[in-house]
Amino acid sequence: MGIFKRKSPEAETADSDLTFFTHSKADEFRAIAREVFAEMGLEVQVHPGHAVDDSGREFGFWNVGAICYEQPQSAWRGVIGEHLQRVLASFDAPDPFDVLAPQDVARLTFARLYDEASIPGIDGYPHRELAPGIVEMLALDLPDTVAVFNHDNAKKFGGWEALQRQGIDNLRELETERPKTLPAPGGGTFNVLLGESVYTASRALLLPDLATELTGQRVREEFGWLMSVPNRHQVVWHVIEDAAVVSALNGMARFTAMGYADAPGSVSPHIFWWNGTSYEQLTHVREDGSLTLRVSPGFQAVLNSITANR
Template sequence: MMAREVFAELGLEVGIHPDHAVDSSGRKYGFWNIAATCNTEPRSVWRSLIAAHLQRLLTSFDAPDPFDTLPPAEIPNRTFARLYEESALPPLDGHPHRKFAPGVVEMLALDLPDTVAVFRHENARNFGGWEALRQKGIANLRELEVEQLETLNPPGGGSFNVLFGSSFYTASKAMLLPSLAAELTGKHVRQEFGWLMSVPNRHQVVWHVIEDSSVIGAVNGMAYFAAAGYSDAPGPVSPHVYWWNGTGYEQLTEVSDDGTVKIRVGPGFQTVLESVMKG
């Protein structure tokens, strides 16, 4: 296996698992991001891409703790609220976090020139606590440049909006909905209907404000867009589409091992569908 050979060239013996490797000291190396990167490049450059990725990881392992080396006044300005795929993370007992949507958690990230450090409980306590840091992290998300906004019209009808960006925190702007939709598209949410949302990977956030029966085409189009964006881009977050039900997000889609996408309609969303069909 090419990955094992590259590890060996760097002097590391590892155990290879389907989605990660573990070295003799217990350090874990995820495959998602580098696999997505290689997926878009010819096989002839895979070895060099994998080697460069591993070198960056090893550098981050050996680097001094940024929470100890950065000036304390800089920490809040570098702090972002960030969304992560829950199943791809180690146990979160040592980190402040909260559930954002099924399978997606919100954490605090410290933005660094070449990487991102995640706050542990002691880091959060030392720099103001979870609530204060989260407020700053949300404010910093609002200040991020809007890079590329598109409205997509899937073949089945309806439309949805996609915000693309090179930032590691673009998908995390989902935490700004529904005000994000109003700001960028002028659409305001009807509270009885809510909105659809997906975060396929760290560089995309997708939404549809429910107004009428076009939601049917939108949810189907978003389902396939999210599944594709999750599987073929770095920084996957979630392959699913979610509906805001007034108090939280409900998962509307299921993706089978063979890539088949299904829509799962619960009682609340069914009521919305019936209402917009009558309208």
């Protein structure tokens, strides 16, 4: 199966921390950010993914960098300045976990998916692995930001299991975006849910019920389904029914790699297969940046079964 290259050999590779930027653009962003900090009277140490001031406060670059990515570079200084002002104001605001009533916390708690590598000190937060490199965490949805539960906050409001169930229930109650069915080269299709919500990708937690609800597809347990989460605004799936899975896998790989590389809030460039008990990672990145497919014995058995039934 041919899996396309995410970057052409001539293209500059993506920055390892701010992956929506190239290396050079990420360095330009960091330089401008340092200047904005200085203009606001803050001397900081700039690291690849964040800055730290002399009092130890940490300022993450991911969210503001993703906003800047979608703007002309001439607008970056203003975007960073406005973001920094909001962050500084939040430092002075009361901790929402200290002031919100338990019923309000329950109403505002959502299960949310993140790129595991993008969460510094992840052991300090309750989480579980959905698929290799993708973790489910607990997010408190606030008017201007999202606060992630640490272990103490989760314990205070009922613990991981109760909050996770509440987070899934709240996710189900959100208005569902309209799915798109996209053709794959060589035949077959795959489904995409696109939305402005930062929780759109987290609907992957609702599969396979989500597929049945939106498209009427029912999963054959012996075959499973394919899933990917390119970024926070997209979830992609294909319910395996026949040999069209081969072309669907290739189409999903292309779509997912582009969504991961070219959109803010990237989660994972990979395709995963539900094997009946967990997600297996099918695609992997070579040293040259291209994607390749590794077929496990279990997935090969599905392909053999489908081929035998043609």
